Each structure stands twice: as C-alpha cells, then as structure tokens.
Amino acid sequence: MSQINRRVVLLVPVAAGLAGLHAPPACAAFKRVEETEPKATAIGYRHDSTRVDPARYPKHNADQKCLNCLAWAPEKPADEWGECDLMSDRLVHRIGWCSSYKKPKRKA
Ligand code: SF4
Numbered sequence: 604m605s606q607i608n609r610r611v612v613l614l615v616p617v618a619a620g621l622a623g624l625h626a627p628p629a630c631a632a633f634k635r636v637e638e639t640e641p642k643a644t645a646i647g648y649r650h651d652s653t654r655v656d657p658a659r660y661p662k663h664n665a666d667q668k669c670l671n672c673l674a675w676a677p678e679k680p681a682d683e684w685g686e687c688d689l690m691s692d693r694l695v696h697r698i699g700w701c702s703s704y705k706k707p708k709r710k711a
Pocket residue numbers: 648668669670672673674675687688689690695699700701702703704705
C-alpha cells in the first residue's frame with residue numbers, strides 16, 4: 604500500500620467521525636409546538652394529556668400520551684420533547700396528547 608493510500612485509509616474514518624460529532628441532531632432545528640398554533644388547535648393538541656377537555660374529547664383517557672402513540676418519534680426514548688409524524692416541523696411533549704392519538708398495535 605502506498606503512503607498516500609495508507610493516509611486516506613487512516614484519515615477518512617477519523618474525519619467522518621469528527622463530522623458526525625459536530626452534526627446537530629435531526630430534530631434540533633425543530634421548535635416546540637405551541638398549543639395555540641393552528642396545526643395544534645386543529646387536532647386538539649395539549650402539552651399535558653391530563654389537561655384535555657373531556658367534554659370535547661370524550662374518548663380520551665389519561666393513559667393516552669404522545670410517548671405511547673404510534674406517531675411519537677423522539678431521537679432518544681427518554682427525550683422530553685420529540686418529533687411526531689403529524690407535526691412535521693414541530694416537537695411535541697412526551698406527556699402531550701391530540702385527537703389523532705393512535706395506540707400502537709401489540710405484537711402477538
Ligand atoms: S399524533 Fe400522537 S405523538 Fe402526535 S401529537 Fe398526537 S398524540 Fe402526540
């Protein structure tokens with residue numbers, strides 16, 4: 604192996620690793636959704652599932668939270684805020700809720 608090829612083999616993975624350290628997490632660019640935003644009000648989103656109006660959403664129950672919704676997609680399981688498939692460029696709170704809540708199917 605020539606000296607140049609050896610440098611490429613050794614330095615490319617190092618450079619790629621450093622670039623990865625400085626790359627922002629995928630959701631870092633997203634803002635937290637506000638409950639008053641039209642995209643949130645349209646689906647009755649609340650930051651806290653216990654604050655959902657039972658008169659308006661009679662099928663809601665307090666066990667339903669973003670963290671156990673099919674659309675919840677945080678970077679890390681313990682993240683307080685995470686992406687939701689419905690709120691394309693916003694983050695939702697892990698104990699939040701909206702009327703599009705979807706319980707994941709259990710494996711048999
Ligand atoms: S779809 Fe699910 S994760 Fe998204 S806001 Fe509604 S309850 Fe939360």
